Amino acid sequence: MFEPAGGRWLRFSKYDLHRTEDGRAYLRPAPEAEFEWYDPWEAFRESRRARGKMLAPYHDLLRIAEEIEPLSAGTGEPLLDPNGRKLVLEPGNYHRLLKWCSEHGLLGLLLHRVESLTLSYQWRRAPDKHPLAADWSRNGLWPVRAAYFRINGSWVHRQIILDARLFPQRGDDGQVIAADAIPEQLPKPGISIRGPIGLSQRRWDQAYEEQQVHQYQPFKKTWDAYFPELIVPDDLSNPDAYPYPLPTSRAFWKSYAEPVDEFLLTAWVFQDALAELSGELHLADEAKRRLLDSKQSLNDFLFGAFPTVQLSEEGEIQQQWTSPSLMGHYALMALQDLTAPGRRQFWCLNCGGLVVGGHPKAEYCTDRCRNTAKMRRKRANEDPIQPGSEL
Ligand SMILES: [Zn+2]
Secondary structure, three states, X not given: OEEEEOOOXXXXXXXXXXXXXXXXXXXXXXXXXXXXXXXHXXXXXHHHHOOOOOOOOHHHHHHHHHHOOOEOOOOOOEOEOOOOOOEOOOHHHHHHHHHHHHHHOOOOHHHXXXXXXXXXXXXXXXXXXXXXXXXXXXXXXXXXXXXXXXXXXXXXXXEXXXXXXXXOOOOOOOOEOOHHHOOOOOOOOEEEEOOOOOOOHHHXXXXXXXXXXXXXXXXXXXXXXXXXXXXXXXXXXXXXXXXXXXXXXXHHHHHOOEEHHHHHHHHHHHHHHHHHHHOOOOOOHHHHHHHHHHHHHHHHHHOOOEEEEEEOOOOOEEEEEXXXXXXXXXXXXXXXXXXXXXXXXXXXXXXXXXXXXXXXXXOOOOHHHHXXXXXXXXXXXXOOOOOOOOO
């Protein structure tokens, strides 16, 4: 049986806004908030059953992208400063973002990009009976790399033993191996990370030039930016004191925050891509290029999704796609809507919002918009003097 997709995501009951000293705004769970796991695909399946009466959940993100403008109101100033950091939004917009998070959770932008974390290297006593002990240990000790990996879609903590012959100097039992004593062929403490999510080929090329993609980075470059309140000690010689929680663990979610600028930029890129793919096929070169860019951008949002084997309660084997982030799940949903037979994309005649996978004859995004438009028509008919009409 083919069950298109599923997955677990986490949302807190309440989020609040946090500002770092440099003025960067973050969305983070409120300290007293409760959390729950949910399946974002439940709402998607419901939207399919409701047949055009209810929109798939990613439309809420499209509305955010459409309603919060990249330009600050009135002044015409760009929303982001030249460093892409300080974001000037109307207070109402922040409120809207926080409410969105309490309904859906954060987008998981860091989890979408990170492939593994190397925490530390340490000398440890090798067990005598281990088959590699004789060859790989030196004076009964061997180096161990502590790391987090994403294996089969789940994050795990692993201690990987290494061959002591790679390391020129031996330390004492429990001693942390300093970064400059780590052989070149092994990753230094830090993360293995892909570039920003949702980029087209053109923008990837730019990101490559800026060395933002597919690389090992120290924690402080990208990782630490998602944990604005985490205090990282200067001395990391005690690996047990490492502040980095296992991704997707409870401790991780409690301290993970998403910068408002990245959240919005991602929403804008996603909305742009879907709007462009939903437009009419123009033949002008510029429009064709934009269409191609949008296709590539959506493909990048889809990257990292993978099929899984699931067992139903009756023990039936099911194939199900899943994704490392909420943003990835939304891209999978949009793909299903874009390719659903007999569905079309359109802009709501009342609010102007993009509808993906709508009913072929629908003109409004929701019943509410249809009713609002109906009321407006009714009022216009009842009012004998039309605004702007000549007396
Ligand atoms: Zn509407």
